[in-house]
Amino acid sequence: MTKMALFLGCIIPTKVPKVEKAMRLIAPKLGLELVDFPFSCCPDPTGVKSANELLWLTLAARNLALVQNGDDPLPILALCNGCFETLKMAAIKLQDKQTLALVNDLLKPDGIEIKKLPEVYHVLDFLIKEVGIDKIKEQVVQSLDLRLSIHYGCHYTKPSNLLGTEKPDDPYFMHEILEVLGVEIQPYLEERLCCGAALRFVNNDLALEVLKEKLTSISAVKPDGVAIVCPTCFEAMDRGQKILSRKEESIQKTEFFFLEELLAKSMGFDL
Amino acid sequence: MVSIVAAQQGREEILDRLKRELYVCFECGKCSGSCVVFRVKDDMNPRLFVSSILEASSIDEILEDENVWSCAICYDCTERCDQGIDFTHTLFELKNLSTEIGKQPQAIKEELATLHATGRTSPINARALKKREALDLPEIQVPDLEAIQGLIDRVTSYGTSEKKVKEE
Numbered sequence A: 001m002t003k004m005a006l007f008l009g010c011i012i013p014t015k016v017p018k019v020e021k022a023m024r025l026i027a028p029k030l031g032l033e034l035v036d037f038p039f040s041c042c043p044d045p046t047g048v049k050s051a052n053e054l055l056w057l058t059l060a061a062r063n064l065a066l067v068q069n070g071d072d073p074l075p076i077l078a079l080c081n082g083c084f085e086t087l088k089m090a091a092i093k094l095q096d097k098q099t100l101a102l103v104n105d106l107l108k109p110d111g112i113e114i115k116k117l118p119e120v121y122h123v124l125d126f127l128i129k130e131v132g133i134d135k136i137k138e139q140v141v142q143s144l145d146l147r148l149s150i151h152y153g154c155h156y157t158k159p160s161n162l163l164g165t166e167k168p169d170d171p172y173f174m175h176e177i178l179e180v181l182g183v184e185i186q187p188y189l190e191e192r193l194c195c196g197a198a199l200r201f202v203n204n205d206l207a208l209e210v211l212k213e214k215l216t217s218i219s220a221v222k223p224d225g226v227a228i229v230c231p232t233c234f235e236a237m238d239r240g241q242k243i244l245s246r247k248e249e250s251i252q253k254t255e256f257f258f259l260e261e262l263l264a265k266s267m268g269f270d271l
Numbered sequence B: 001m002v003s004i005v006a007a008q009q010g011r012e013e014i015l016d017r018l019k020r021e022l023y024v025c026f027e028c029g030k031c032s033g034s035c036v037v038f039r040v041k042d043d044m045n046p047r048l049f050v051s052s053i054l055e056a057s058s059i060d061e062i063l064e065d066e067n068v069w070s071c072a073i074c075y076d077c078t079e080r081c082d083q084g085i086d087f088t089h090t091l092f093e094l095k096n097l098s099t100e101i102g103k104q105p106q107a108i109k110e111e112l113a114t115l116h117a118t119g120r121t122s123p124i125n126a127r128a129l130k131k132r133e134a135l136d137l138p139e140i141q142v143p144d145l146e147a148i149q150g151l152i153d154r155v156t157s158y159g160t161s162e163k164k165v166k167e168e
């Protein structure tokens, strides 16, 4: 069993807890022991970081400090693109000694400190790189009869130089997993396009204009649904499509499936 | 990688540094060509934005541009730039500076207020708890709210006191 700190973030446990449920169900099948910690929000790498980058970094650092586990920090498993990006970028920025000293100073009154930086994984990377496609395959008991398009989301791959993404223009890990689950993959023109989520609260009309580009492209290929790995993209796309499909003929509503959910179903769990 | 803590420098110093970072722009326009917002809003043009920063005489002049807050944070401009300009981060710095003088959008003010009041940006409510119960999920582990609030207060006052020292 590999022990990992489960980082749920703000949105999954409150708005889409079925993703958490699915992850907790499949973890033992993949040889994972998930440990819960009293984390704060990651915090989000768009709003909070736009307001105050030092605050964004320090709150992220506090989360990294919680998994210290003596001097053998537990690796962190993030189920959300935003949480992954925040924690991973923070861990990279904190490799700089001066920045680390500043942040540790701010954390000191709470009696916590970062001694060693933990590994931060996006669930998708963890599944491919650490669990391995063969082990996933072994656990599949039911092939999924679905034709799905895929949306990775910006913050899973970018900025690639900091996140260490191998093929930022051509992410393929979700493609690999879905194929093993028996899903037929339906490509579409704007697969890499942003969903506009970060603009929603700042300028919702503009966010919807951006999303329209994405959803029009998905509607054109009429998939059974869209496979996703980010609850923020989900919220933006699912709420946005309700508004857009009413006034745009080119947009039909579709269903969104989280990767964890699809994995759980194919492993025989009834969600 | 540029400095993370905009608040640690005076505004003139920041403008000088931003100009040094952007000076290598050769106006190829790849950033604009890849910008999802530029596609739908023709005055949000990253290439021209870079030029306008290079020509600006003060940070406040740059902050007059409402498009400081029009970025979808997709990072495509940063990914595409052959000159290594991280324009997404330039905008982060400008948004931080805009927030410092209270020019941030209402939604950002509200998000920060929610973060301070609840320790998260998406609070736990009765509906969420009901959904969790139906799924038989464990209780959400939450941090000590007072500790989080103390930390937020320390960080936000750290920025300003540092800046005061610099300005004096």
Ligand code: SF4
Residues within 6 Å of the ligand: B024, B025, B026, B027, B028, B029, B030, B031, B032, B046, B047, B050, B080, B081, B082, B083, B084, B085, B087
């Ligand atoms: S891509 Fe880089 S070099 Fe080209 S216009 Fe944009 S900032 Fe300038």
Ligand code: SF4
Residues within 6 Å of the ligand: B031, B034, B035, B036, B037, B038, B046, B070, B071, B072, B073, B074, B075, B076, B077, B078, B087, B088
């Ligand atoms: S990060 Fe912002 S400015 Fe850059 S391409 Fe994306 S939306 Fe445009």
